[in-house]
Amino acid sequence: MTPAIQWYPGHIAKAEKALQEQLKRVDVVLEVRDARVPLATQHPQISQWIAGKEHILVINRVDMVSKTARTQWETWLRDQGQIPYFTNAQEGKGVAGIAKAAQVAGQQMNQRRRDRGMRPRAVRAVVIGFPNVGKSALINRLVKKKVVESARKPGVTRQLRWIRITDDLELLDAPGILPALLKDQEAALKLAICDDIGQAAYDNQRIASSLVELFKTLDGQTEEATYLAALDQRYDLAAFDMTGETYLQQLANLRYQGDRERAARTLLRDYRVGYLGQLPLEWPD
Template sequence: MGITQNYKLNLIQWYPGHIAKAEKNLKEQLKRVDVILEVRDARIPLSTHHPQMKEWVGNKARVLVLNRVDMILPQVRSLWTEYFQAQGEVPYFTNAQQGQGITAIAKAAQAAGVELNQRRKERGMLPRPVRAVVIGFPNVGKSALINRLLGRRVVESAARPGVTRQLRWVRISDQLELLDAPGVIPSRLDNQAAAVKLAICDDIGEASYDNQLIAGAFVDILNELQEINPHALPGNPLLSRYDLDSIIHTGEAYLHLLAEHRYKGDVERTARQLITDFRKGLLGTIPLELPPAHV
């Protein structure tokens, strides 16, 4: 989708020392890992793909996890399944908050390690638990996923992205050990269209961005989706919630109209409300990306 390319965002490259340090630490730990669980946000599977992932995975096994499946419609899930399968990948969809899809992830990670223990056996070595690591952007639901895999709360989970700082191993079962890694964001977010979506979904956390620009971009993305593939959306979400249709307006114009309509002309408050309503799921199940073939 090209429309967000025009937004000149005041995006601070949020890259504090602890993330730089964690990334260095992660590279060290990866030497001891057999399987990588890459967690992405099901609303924006392309924008939550870390550009260094290929380098980190190398020749290790990788399990692709698309979390927050509850925030997209089943038909959108089907489109992504087809898209990834055409690329030779099997996407695993989860709702880590509710525990949906977790068993399949554990099985996939263990299956990837069967080969490892087969090789160990051939060399006369004893089998050992498969070592997996969970990697993804801040806030995509990694901690919730690990807690679900463990069946108990051990990993601190916080709304503030980047709170998981220490790398630690947690044993899931006799067959599986997990390394909990901090959320890693690229040192630079060169792709502004992706950066906008990350900001809307709260997946880059404390970056400084302009709420009004982000909210306007969100409305533009919705309008474009409504024209291209209305079946990907639950009806007309903005009209349903605010009694004001966005389709004939630009995002910026809609924001000002909505401010007059509902919030006494307070555009900043309107922008924050719009973004919050989306994040809380109050506008319904809305993806911000569709597979390229369906755009």
């Protein structure tokens, strides 16, 4: 049986090589993740790439998850020794804190240069993360003008380029980087549901069915995490006694004259734009 999600390692390997070449010149790494799936959007090689560099963890799309989820993730990440910065880059919320953190990290870097008898220079930062987690929107907010294309779809940024934010800070805009091999198919499903990988990698009907199954697993995670109620309220169709496949077929029959593809696209779109509510697909252990 073929994996549910697959993509093309050749393109990824080329992009990774270009990124690693530029990372040698970088002082600060801004790692952007999706608040709905903060673990699935952690690149497995990130710790190797950022070794010896200042690391700023940005959890974007915080508007897409509940306050309870945000609080639980903040506590969990801090327990892991990480300081998360929560942002809604589309609206600019939380971005000032990122700029300040990058500036502080840069000051520390320049102090080390002075200590070694070297002259201070502009801090070089890079924004990295999976496709469509909001990197371009974050950069535009940091620069305070539209300097990179930003859209809610993967693959808008195609090449590496440096952008000067201030006299003291330069930023490298990198394309979304996927692992060449993603062995964790559960994580891959979540990326597909959130549209954090290219559409060519998956089948809408399979992913929409998986979304319903995941909702069944997550239902009741907290008092406000009413995943199944969200489906019932939106489509007037209860899911608790159906498989994901059956639910998709019933939804297609009820609304789209049996068109499963249309039902799948609707279900995925409604989740991605927040019509089903602020429902993360991952919670801390």
